Amino acid sequence: MILDALANVLQPTCILLISLGVIIGIIFGSIPGLSATMAVVLFLPLSFGLEPTMGISLLIGLYMGGISGGLISAILLKIPGTPSSIATVLDGAPMADKGEAGKALGVGILYSAIGSLVSIVALIYISPYLAALTLKFTPVEYFSIAIFSLSIIASLSGDSLIRGLLAGLLGIAISLVGMAPIDAISRFTFGNFNLMSGFDIIVLLVGLFAVTDIIMAGLGKKHLDDAYQKKKYRLHGFGITLKEFKEQFGNMIRSSLIGIIIGILPGIGGNVAGLLSYTATKNASKYPEKFGTGIIDGVIASETSNNAVIGGSLIPLLTMGIPGNTVAAVLLGGLTIHGINPGPLIFQKSGVFVYGIFIALIVSTIAMLIFERGALPIFVKLLDVPKHILLPIVMVCCTVGAFSSSSRMFDVWCILGFGVLGVLLKFLMIPSTPLIIGFILGPMTEENLRRALQASEGNLSVFFTRPISLGFLVAGFFFVAYILMNKYKNNGENTLGDKE
Secondary structure, eight states: OHHHHHHHHSSHHHHHHHHHHHHHHHHHHHSBTBOHHHHHHHHHHHHHTSOHHHHHHHHHHHHHHHHHHHHHHHHHSSSOSSGGGHHHHHHHHHHHHTTOHHHHHHHHHHHHHHHHHHHHHHHHHHHHHHHHHHTTOOHHHHHHHHHHHHGGGGGGSTTOHHHHHHHHHHHHHHHTSEEOTTTOOEESOTTOGGGTTOOOHHHHHIIIIIIHHHHHHHHSSSOGGGGGSOOOOOOOTTSOOHHHHHHTHHHHHHHHHHHHHHHHSTTOOHHHHHHHHHHHHHHHOSOGGGTTSSOHHHHHHHHHHHHHHHHHHHHHHHHHSOOSSHHHHHHHHHHHHTTOOOSTTHHHHSHHHHHHHHHHHHHHHHHHHHHHHHTHHHHHGGGGSOHHHHHHHHHHHHHHHHHHHHTOHHHHHHHHHHHHHHHHHHHTTOOSHHHHHHHHHHHHHHHHHHHHHHHTTTOTTHHHHSHHHHHHHHHHHHHHHHHHHHHHHHHHHHHHHHHO
């Protein structure tokens, strides 16, 4: 069975399709406004005319390249190319500002591959056991998971917890715009039909990260011509020493596990995985104050976890037919078209095909590592482009990306609006990351809360009587308490230091 799968995937045509998918996926992932989902959707019709293993292998290559490609613009342009790379910006961009763009890219690419490989191993060996666990999850558990995930706002709020909470609440408020889940009642649309579908995550990210930086660059005191001072970068291998690799081993394992677990849970995605891993690494670090200033720990945490989501998301897809994220949902459509029915019996009925997917994932990871590393000098050269040339190009890309997400001019005006909002937040010293977290988790929290209360007829005790739900709620409480104690302790030490 495995030999047959190897023969199917390792033929030249299939390898060429995987390589093509990875390259196109990297391009889609690196352009702000485009995404891995968009790449897979665009090439899904093409895969129908191919033999099943080849067609799905092409889509897997697009998936792998699209998720990893997001780190390129996240590091070089301070814009997450995909939502999965949100946390990569936090330390990757400061590293580029310090002249370490090559190192940040090299480390990000290497650990993207490592995260993918670890998740593939999990997919192959433990998928039946992990998939069985998710059968016990109801809206009650998903609401508790959302509450636990929202608790990471406490550690990403900077010096002021109040400002962080305000930003998080603003993000949740923005996520409420549009049609309500379950009963489809319109909210906060003010009679504008364009708001019926709410705001797209791509539009929000492009506005807050890209347009804000462009406006701030224009308002800055330094003239844009200062960017003519080109920087030189030296990179040997992947920019990480053996000593650093050993020091980051725990970070790698922890982030991989978080990515796999988040991937298994439907509807959460790589953006949450990256932020959770970043937060967990920061809290476990001996130097948490350095996070956000440009250290490889943050880049490794984000890129390892968001790529580990790939294998994790395929676990429930193959064993239960439940897609772990949007791309997995598109892959489910591809499997169905090719006559493959995911479920507990897929290993018996389509064993050769399933092992072909495993091998295609491994080949895609290797291709991603080779192509991204090989083109690294080209990516780094983006920083040498003068800002008065680069920023208009970026703005055009942002506009095209915003328009292409839903094919409407309204989204273009929205990125400008969110850009102005981002500038206002910067002047008020309110962090934007908690806003993103609130926006992402708001719909998940609301929908599962309403479903759980409907099922329990309004009985709130259901959240505390189910063990898994209670566990997540307790973990969230202690997490917030731990952050508050650390902030209080640090404030006390600073006060004592000032007195001395």
